[in-house]
Amino acid sequence: MPTNANRPVRVLIVDDSLVVRDVISELLGQQSTIEVVGTAADPYEARQQIKALQPDVITLDIEMPRMDGVTFLRNLMRLHPMPVIMLSSLTHEGADITLEALEAGAVDFIAKPGADSSDSSLEHFAQVLQQKVMTAAGLGQRLTARARQRPSTAPQTQAKTTGRPAFDFSRNLIAIGASTGGTEALRDLLQALPPELPPIIVTQHIPGGFSARFARRLNSNCRLTVKEAEQGEKLLPGQVYITPGGLHLQPVRIGGELRVQLDDSEPVNRHKPSVEVMFNGLLRLDTTNSVLVMLTGMGEDGADAMTTGHRAGLLTLVQDQASSLVWGMPGAVVKRGGASQTLALDQIPSALLKHCYAGSSL
Known part of the structure; x- marks a missing residue:
């Protein structure tokens, strides 16, 4: 949870779509333990918002003008590690980029609701997103420690087999x-x-x-x-x-x-x-x-x-x-x-x- 457990989780929404920013703000605002403290239309605006608002969690779009979400995420994890949830589209290209974002340090992702989403699907999306935000809020210190460890691309120690198989x-x-x-x-x-x-x-x-x-x-x-x-x-x-x-x-x-x-x-x-x-x-x-x-x-x-x-x-x-x-x-x-x-x-x-x-x- 955030440093002060008596206050709501502070969320910054970063997305180039005004409609998406408004929808996400409204859905997260339904949960009393979450407060949307700001929104940003691109990573450059987000950088200023992070300094000014000190959010606990960021929701981050992948495709944005001036700087894509994964590039911004890598910079953020290097300079100021914090919990980030990626908002992804369920496309082949979106899947590849989302997996890159997880490798770069995002703690989770969620597929954006479609423009034709029903009320029930939006309700389910809201519940899942709220749960992910609350979980992510408790990971700040863990992400800072993880950022000090080896890069995700570092070679792994490989196990070697010795002896004979113990069973079929x-x-x-x-x-x-x-x-x-x-x-x-x-x-x-x-x-x-x-x-x-x-x-x-x-x-x-x-x-x-x-x-x-x-x-x-x-x-x-x-x-x-x-x-x-x-x-x-x-x-x-x-x-x-x-x-x-x-x-x-x-x-x-x-x-x-x-x-x-x-x-x-x-x-x-x-x-x-x-x-x-x-x-x-x-x-x-x-x-x-x-x-x-x-x-x-x-x-x-x-x-x-x-x-x-x-x-x-x-x-x-x-x-x-x-x-x-x-x-x-x-x-x-x-x-x-x-x-x-x-x-x-x-x-x-x-x-x-x-x-x-x-x-x-x-």
């Missing part, structure tokens, strides 16, 4: 759940892993149109093969399968082979894709050597299923609070007693290899 990789899975802050945490984790591992399935809270590009960006930076999951495809060792945005993924066994099952059913825990759905699907397979991993994220999605898996004897690895951007989902697992180990992000690769290989280490 083709009959077991590694399942990873993540939300807010997860795109960067997943990148760091997967970059550190070798390809000689069981199939890895991932549910990251992400909208449709973003997941395929997210998978391609990961694939270009990892030794593992990363792709967006497809209905019915076989789950193969050494490959990572990203759940498509807007669908649920469950692993199923057909003819003795592990395969992908996608479905378009209702959201679970308000999410689609849902970590809970993926973890529960794995639990129905009764694979005793599978692993559940929970990374940074807002909310509690997946916590119940992960705790069930822990009680059934599966290895459950949870990212610790110090290395998580948001310790909602991981913290919910720990509170339920569902974590076999609570680890810093950079310790999770070695824990996975120790499980998969006798004597493996970083």
